[in-house]
Amino acid sequence: QQPVQSPQAVILREGEDAVINCSSSKALYSVHWYRQKHGEAPVFLMILLKGGEQKGHDKISASFNEKKQQSSLYLTASQLSYSGTYFCGTEILTDSWGKLQFGAGTQVVVTP
Amino acid sequence: DSGVTQTPKHLITATGQRVTLRCSPRSGDLSVYWYQQSLDQGLQFLIQYYNGEERAKGNILERFSAQQFPDLHSELNLSSLELGDSALYFCASSGGSGTEAYEQYFGPGTRLTVT
Numbered sequence: 540q541q542p543v544q545s546p547q548a549v550i551l552r553e554g555e556d557a558v559i560n561c562s563s564s565k566a567l568y569s570v571h572w573y574r575q576k577h578g579e580a581p582v583f584l585m586i587l588l589k590g591g592e593q594k595g596h597d598k599i600s601a602s603f604n605e606k607k608q609q610s611s612l613y614l615t616a617s618q619l620s621y622s623g624t625y626f627c628g629t630e631i632l633t634d635s636w637g638k639l640q641f642g643a644g645t646q647v648v649v650t651p
Numbered sequence: 652d653s654g655v656t657q658t659p660k661h662l663i664t665a666t667g668q669r670v671t672l673r674c675s676p677r678s679g680d681l682s683v684y685w686y687q688q689s690l691d692q693g694l695q696f697l698i699q700y701y702n703g704e705e706r707a708k709g710n711i712l713e714r715f716s717a718q719q720f721p722d723l724h725s726e727l728n729l730s731s732l733e734l735g736d737s738a739l740y741f742c743a744s745s746g747g748s749g750t751e752a753y754e755q756y757f758g759p760g761t762r763l764t765v766t
Contacts, residue, residue, distance in 0.1 A: 541693075569753060580653065580741060580757035581694070586750055626694060630753075637682060637745070638707040639755070641694040 540565060542629045544642035551617045551649045559612040559645045561627030570603050570610040571628040571639060574621075581626060584612075614647065622649045654678065655744050655758035663764045669730040672761045676723055676744030682706070683725040684745075684755060685717055689738040700725055732765045739763075 542563045549557050561570060569588045573581035587603035587610060598615040610629075614621055624646050628639035654677035664670055676683050685697040696709035700719035711717075714732075719725040729736060739762050743755040 571753070571755070573757075580759050582653075583754050583756055586753050588750060588753070628694075628755075634707070636706070637684065637699045637701075637753070637755075638709060639684075639696055641696075643693050 542642045548646040557614045563608040566632040569630040574623045576623040653756040657758035672727040674742030680744035680746030682745045684743040686741040
């Protein structure tokens with residue numbers, strides 16, 4: 540039931556773009572995105588509740604394709620502060636509200 | 652700062668022992684979640700409480716138990732500890748209305764080391 544994230548890691552230069560994908564084998568109610576820096580707690584970025592909806596947070600945005608049970612996180616014009624591990628958390632439609640299954644994470648390194 | 656507090660920050664204990672981890676949610680949040688993060692298992696959902704009642708259960712071992720008190724703080728009890736229980740334990744909370752009710756804010760975590 541754990542969603543699959545890809546890629547496992549990405550190295551970017553400042554100003555470059557990246558896409559992180561999250562896919563599930565189960566029908567989803569929502570997708571949550573978090574960023575975790577080393578030694579710190581995961582920080583909430585955004586939640587997508589409806590299929591096809593895009594949300595944005597500064598230059599980080601995400602989309603959710605309900606039919607394909609996939610979500611993508613877009614890092615645009617990356618900044619050094621974007622470095623960290625990005626996790627998607629999925630709520631399965633038939634599961635309890637609030638029960639998140641997290642992907643293994645995508646490590647993002649932004650270099651000057 | 653998410654507004655979620657967890658104590659203690661670090662805990663070192665021996666196998667077979669019992670420990671209690673404490674979490675205070677953000678002011679007004681009714682839901683509390685517990686997660687375990689280890690290198691090999693990633694971030695695993697353990698259990699959720701809503702206003703004192705157990706709402707959802709994940710991969711929580713029988714040796715582990717939790718509760719949420721009337722003041723909404725929560726405790727996670729881990730007993731008969733094994734080396735494999737060494738991990739970061741996070742508490743998260745959520746509240747509000749609309750989509751805000753689904754947004755989980757994580758505390759700083761308790762690092763448990765079992766020797």
